[in-house]
Amino acid sequence: MGVIERKEREKELRSESIIDAAERIFFSKGFEHATMNDVAEEAELSKGALYLYFHSKNELCMAILQRSLHILREIFELLLNNKNLTGIKKISKLSKLFIAFSKEHPKYYTSLLSYREHRENCPVTGKIIKNTIKENKNINKIISDIIKMGQADNTIKKDIDADKLSLALWGNFTGIMPSSILSEKATLNFNPEDIIKYHFELLINAIKT
């Protein structure tokens, strides 16, 4: 009598396929201009059905955002577990991974930037929010662990505060890049990559032994 289990699996699949559809719609039309009807049509469901799986348009967005964080976490985990690099080299590599992610998954990356916008309009309870927060935690933990590894292998100064630095690096990713993109055409002829690379270089000089 695996009926319940099967139904649960199917429900999960439905849910994922709705997120798939939402991604296609949101990423092509933009969140503002995409409608729930669009998503419903793309998911081959009625609009009402969407609301059996997600409480609101914003929550659906958070589900996509969660995927972004998940992808990033996996990338960073690989880096963390890489045995061939010293701690400081890993931090250096981190900036390249940031940039690579934003290039390979520009839409996922952009979704990260609207965290606040959607988060504010979601109920605090709920699996999606909790998972998103968890992924966020995980990422900070990984970066922090990398720094600590650097301190263990003596490539990063012992007096560096790993947790604070990890938050700072993560903050840069969602701050420098977009802020550079913003002024990109308007002000200077630097691209965001240069800025983030440069910033990492400076920080690396400050923390290396």
Add this chain to the structure above:
Amino acid sequence: MGVIERKEREKELRSESIIDAAERIFFSKGFEHATMNDVAEEAELSKGALYLYFHSKNELCMAILQRSLHILREIFELLLNNKNLTGIKKISKLSKLFIAFSKEHPKYYTSLLSYREHRENCPVTGKIIKNTIKENKNINKIISDIIKMGQADNTIKKDIDADKLSLALWGNFTGIMPSSILSEKATLNFNPEDIIKYHFELLINAIKT
């Protein structure tokens, strides 16, 4: 026959008073939940009249955002013109000013964070957008100038790229802070201030002579 001039002044005043009203409404209800009718009522005008002064709700938001940037620019200008501090001390002071601003004008600060959100839904032409971009430029210019002054007075390394560093610092302001606020309750017991201070300390170590 100063009628035309007077009318122009009055129009300008009206426009400002609409922004005043919008601030009160948006800041108290939040942008999403505030309606143009709310703003119209607060401004003691009809909804239609608002659209004689601003093309859209988003543009009205950009007008508020412009005020935020203006305030910040004035703060930074004071710092730039301070004759009693060396360049490197000014950079150090900059982080304190960032934090002070976000504390004294939390709503203005928050408005900065939704730049992208509103910008994307505004026509590229128009005085407001142009002014906003200009303020943005100005701020980056000021920070960059401060760094150059530090290089002139030999408190900052000559090989530092002032323009890149300026963008990095500015990006941190709109990246680290909110990202820290985000995870504030969820993950760690650091407050955003600590993170931004710490980050500045590291950078200052990397750039000072």
Add this chain to the structure above:
DNA sequence: ACAAAATAATGACCTTCGGTCAGTTGGTGA
């Protein structure tokens, strides 16, 4: 095998809100 119960899904409908525009008001200048 069949009906009752439970679950999934539908789509017409509701409400709200950004934005419009034909019409009104009131100051201006001749």
Add this chain to the structure above:
DNA sequence: TCACCAACTGACCGAAGGTCATTATTTTGT
């Protein structure tokens, strides 16, 4: 006094997020 014009009004429109009574489908008990 009156024609004119800019400022302003507010009823109205269309779009879109969200709801819910109804229908369809699957499961369960006998």
